[in-house]
Amino acid sequence: MVFALFAVAALALGLALRDLVPDLAALKALAEAAATRRAEHPLLAAFAAFSVYVAVTALSLPLASLMTLAIGALFGLFWGTVIVSFASTLGATLAFLTARFLLRDAVTARLGTRAKALAEGFARDGAFYLFSLRLIPAVPFFAINLGMGLTTIPLRSFYLVSQIGMLAGTLVYVNAGTQLGRLDSLSGILSPELVLSFTLLGLFPWIARMFLNRFKSRRVYARWQKPARFDRNLIVIGAGAAGLVSAYIGAAVKARVTLIEGHRMGGDCLNYGCVPSKALIRSAKLAAQIRHADHYGLAAAAPEFSFKRVMARVHEVIAEVAPHDSVERYSGLGVEVLEGRAKLIDPWTVEITDAAGAVQRLTTRAIILATGAAPFVPPLPGIETVGYLTSDTLWERLAGLDHAPKRLVVLGGGPIGCELAQSFARLGSEVTQIEMAPRILIREDDEVSALAKVALEADGVRVLTGHKALACGVSDGEKWIEVEANGASFRIGFDEMIAAVGRSPRLTGYGLEELGIPVNRVITTNDYLETLYPNIFAAGDVAGPYQFTHTAAHQAWFASVNALFGRFWRFKVDYRVIPWATFTDPEVARVGLNEQEARERGIAHEVTRFDIAELDRAIADGTARGFVKVLTVPGRDRILGVTIVGEHAGDLLSEFVLAMKHGLGLNKLLGTIHTYPTLAEANKYAAGEWKRAHVNPRVMRWLERFHTWQRGGSR
């Protein structure tokens, strides 16, 4: 099929060339003159071709492909291949040496992230990495030569691997050149030989990739015995967001899928994360609104409530959402759900141990690891003695309390720490939040962190940024944590402490070590979410780089489709437009670049702001604080990133996510009707601000003159 497509493409190219090249006779005459010279002085001609080719490749000029075709036409398949093979390798080696010994800094600066990627590839696969690049030039030729000069690959290996790796490609190109050389007339462009040669040229990367993949597979699977038949098409380990979506997609396309969950269906999001935290946030917000009811013309009151009831509601919400992720629902969708701990036995066999200790093994063609992450507990001296809560434990452990903990320490100033600190403060705890970094929500812009801090403090949270936790302990029956700031340390007493300093992917206890699957804080995967073994994939928190439910679900699509259909076509996971939100009050939502990242990465940008204090609906709602900040390409309306701080910022962001995903600029947003009065109008007004800053002054002057003229010339 692919072959046929290429043949048609080559034919079409031939037809196009036939129309485009008006004077083949002149070209032919030129080629004949060159051929005569070559016949008269064969050695000199070969030497000249060789030297020019070396110079072209050493200087990284983009002429190598054309020259290869020409040399093929002039010297034929054998000598053409000999000349190009040695000349290209020598030229590449000269470029390599230049990068290594003469222009190291300049090359490093010029190649930028490419140099880093090449170094990582070489560190991972050694000389085989260079071989695969030579076979399939996924990186431009000049970049391979120069970038490899910055690695530690020995000169000899570079030369040999380059020469061997480029040989097949050289042969295919030179062969196409020889066919071009035989062209007598324009109708010859359609000759079967020429069409075949160019078809081969087009197909070469496919064939090379197939060869490489097969070779790599043989290497990684060498020590395992592949089953002759498989029980399943797909086994998914972990029934959180990533696992559920993967299994769902598998079943939807009629694969035989088994989903294995060792703890609770729905994973962290349903049981310990998004769902309970958002339920708690809602109760806490209502408490705050009652407290500040006078802002709305009512009498302010101290909210009366039982904390136990609030927590009971949290569990009711979990229970209400749980059927969406339940065994029953997924069984109904055609997924076989097994409850038990899964372990990889080999690349195709998974062992499942259920709660009663019964063990079974299943073989499968593909596996998706969706094992998630668990709260990271900082190794503070005394932390185990004083005891602590995490997002895994707090929902159960605090469920029986009549009142929220009186004095609560929240360790961590990230999204989870901020959401919990504000909620507990609103529900009556005296909260101290401890953050080592100079500000909370450190990934966001300074002004976002500042606004969030003001909001948390307004709710009574004592926000201690730049404070390092040193140790915990109990003195006279009172729990304390010692913190240090500006060289001085002091103790803070507390009743409960929540550790919210990050979440570590689950990487142990289910066979990664035994199979030698590399990990580096997350499971190492390639662009297709494949692990070391191309039939084992990872998705969600365990794969990173993001830790969100929606990114887990997004990756699940790529992992499951690649797992089931990757032998025909694979999809690179697309991280171009990733939104997220922190559900503090006001919410903080972002997609794409913020100012801080644009500066760090040297990306030229313009900033447009709209202040939500100006928004009618926000004023009416008593939520007139925050902003919409849009980064655009200078002079253009293309959106690079958006940060929104405000009521329902997470929802408002969706319009920008859609715009970025589909390449819609601010002009398009401005031209879209937004219902009045809604918070969503803030997005349109931000686009309006951008437009105002980009009106053409010359056009405005002309318009002014036009209107003056319309009035009869008076000022």
Ligand SMILES: Cc1cc2nc3c(=O)[nH]c(=O)nc-3n(C[C@H](O)[C@H](O)[C@H](O)COP(=O)(O)OP(=O)(O)OC[C@H]3O[C@@H](n4cnc5c(N)ncnc54)[C@H](O)[C@@H]3O)c2cc1C
């Ligand atoms: C307090 C809190 C609030 C959050 N709020 C948000 C939010 O508002 N928005 C958002 O997008 N994200 C939020 N998150 C993050 C979100 O919960 C995670 O990103 C998401 O759950 C990741 O899904 P996952 O499928 O990768 O992993 P998980 O949901 O962790 O699922 C992994 C599952 O694998 C199972 N498992 C592990 N090993 C095995 C094994 N060997 N055998 C069988 N089963 C196994 C586990 O039991 C678990 O159920 C929050 C997280 C927390 C803690």
